[in-house]
Amino acid sequence: MVKGSQRIGVYICSCGGNIDNSLDIQALHQAANNMKNVVNVSEMEFACSPESREKMAEAVRRFKMDRVLIAACSPKLYLKEFQQTVEEADRQGCMVEMCNIREQCAWIHPKDRQAATAKALDMLQMSYDRLMLQSSTEKSNVSQVNKMRCTGCGICESVCNFNAIHIAPDNEFGGSRKATVNINACEGCGACVAACPTAALDQTCFSNAQVLSQIETYLKDSRMGFPRVVVFSCHWCSYTAADTAGLKRMAMDPHFVVIRTMCSARVDPEWVLKALSKGADGVLVLAGHPGRCHYEIGNLRTRKRMTLLHKYLDQMGFHPDRFRIAYVDSEEAEGYVKEVNSYVEKVREMGPNPVDPHTRVSPKRLEMPWLDIKPPKKWDEGLEL
Ligand code: SF4
Numbered sequence: 564m565v566k567g568s569q570r571i572g573v574y575i576c577s578c579g580g581n582i583d584n585s586l587d588i589q590a591l592h593q594a595a596n597n598m599k600n601v602v603n604v605s606e607m608e609f610a611c612s613p614e615s616r617e618k619m620a621e622a623v624r625r626f627k628m629d630r631v632l633i634a635a636c637s638p639k640l641y642l643k644e645f646q647q648t649v650e651e652a653d654r655q656g657c658m659v660e661m662c663n664i665r666e667q668c669a670w671i672h673p674k675d676r677q678a679a680t681a682k683a684l685d686m687l688q689m690s691y692d693r694l695m696l697q698s699s700t701e702k703s704n705v706s707q708v709n710k711m712r713c714t715g716c717g718i719c720e721s722v723c724n725f726n727a728i729h730i731a732p733d734n735e736f737g738g739s740r741k742a743t744v745n746i747n748a749c750e751g752c753g754a755c756v757a758a759c760p761t762a763a764l765d766q767t768c769f770s771n772a773q774v775l776s777q778i779e780t781y782l783k784d785s786r787m788g789f790p791r792v793v794v795f796s797c798h799w800c801s802y803t804a805a806d807t808a809g810l811k812r813m814a815m816d817p818h819f820v821v822i823r824t825m826c827s828a829r830v831d832p833e834w835v836l837k838a839l840s841k842g843a844d845g846v847l848v849l850a851g852h853p854g855r856c857h858y859e860i861g862n863l864r865t866r867k868r869m870t871l872l873h874k875y876l877d878q879m880g881f882h883p884d885r886f887r888i889a890y891v892d893s894e895e896a897e898g899y900v901k902e903v904n905s906y907v908e909k910v911r912e913m914g915p916n917p918v919d920p921h922t923r924v925s926p927k928r929l930e931m932p933w934l935d936i937k938p939p940k941k942w943d944e945g946l947e948l
């Protein structure tokens with residue numbers, strides 16, 4: 564569901580040759596022109612320069628834009644500046660989305676212009692979808708409760724490391740116990756959101772709908788052939804390492820896309836299931852090393868949750884290597900490249916996901932041994948699990 568009115572401006576930065584030396588930004592320009600509700604597309608040599616930002620603010624006013632998509636460098640570098648630019652044009656800063664086609668595409672795929680362009684087009688579409696689902700009332704990434712769905716189970720309260728959630732009787736709901744988030748205490752890790760069993764919680768700016776739309780877009784419309792690997796990456800740890808890998812021009816296999824979350828604990832098992840059921844050939848979660856989490860214990864929760872998920876996926880019949888969790892800290896660019904490249908290689912060896920809806924393979928799923936389990940003659944013989 565698209566939120567609010569939609570008049571989108573798309574800005575594509577060539578970064579003085581840093582981006583357009585490796586990929587075709589004309590193709591991105593054309594793709595952006597064809598996107599629904601896009602009212603202006605511009606190429607910029609240095610989008611971050613004061614002159615370009617001034618032009619951007621002027622265009623935001625002139626074309627009455629309410630959303631801005633910038634395909635350029637890492638959001639860790641200039642997102643705040645671009646948000647400020649849009650705010651100077653009297654728009655909401657949260658309606659800016661950056662698509663990291665420099666560090667996480669052009670710089671790591673310098674030798675294969677065609678693949679780099681195909682991947683950048685995928686990334687642009689994913690960022691567009693994410694932006695379209697952004698609400699203008701959301702200021703920062705905090706947790707929100709839908710009290711209609713909340714059963715008052717208290718799981719979120721016990722998961723929160725910052726004492727930001729409290730469960731108490733709520734008069735509006737006849738005194739039933741409901742969760743309340745103190746947004747001043749919430750650090751925005753999203754751990755509680757992934758833990759809620761009733762989907763009563765969501766995170767602003769990193770909503771379930773936004774992440775799921777990115778997954779779906781990548782798997783439905785990807786220009787990249789087999790393999791297609793989804794990598795969930797923590798903003799503070801592996802995403803930083805990924806940017807450094809780009810900065811160091813470390814060559815990588817292009818057959819993956821990164822979906823950024825604030826903490827690996829935000830990765831909802833449902834996202835992994837969704838990706839695999841939509842035909843991802845592999846899913847990799849990259850958390851920081853245990854004990855070195857920006858949110859202190861977020862990645863410990865990730866490890867526990869993902870270990871359980873592994874068992875669950877095994878029960879569903881997925882090959883154990885269709886999903887992997889690995890640990891990469893912010894300074895480990897080499898570790899990031901090694902983990903991603905080796906995983907993509909592993910997935911390539913395994914072959915396509917047999918549940919890929921595009922391959923039209925019959926649902927006799929080769930990796931799903933449970934399909935071949937014969938029921939016991941008598942139920943008291945038990946099923947061997
Ligand atoms: S985990 Fe979900 S259902 Fe349980 S109290 Fe928290 S918000 Fe409500």
Ligand code: SF4
Nearest residue numbers: 723749750752753755
């Ligand atoms: S997002 Fe993190 S800090 Fe905020 S309420 Fe949830 S667990 Fe607590």
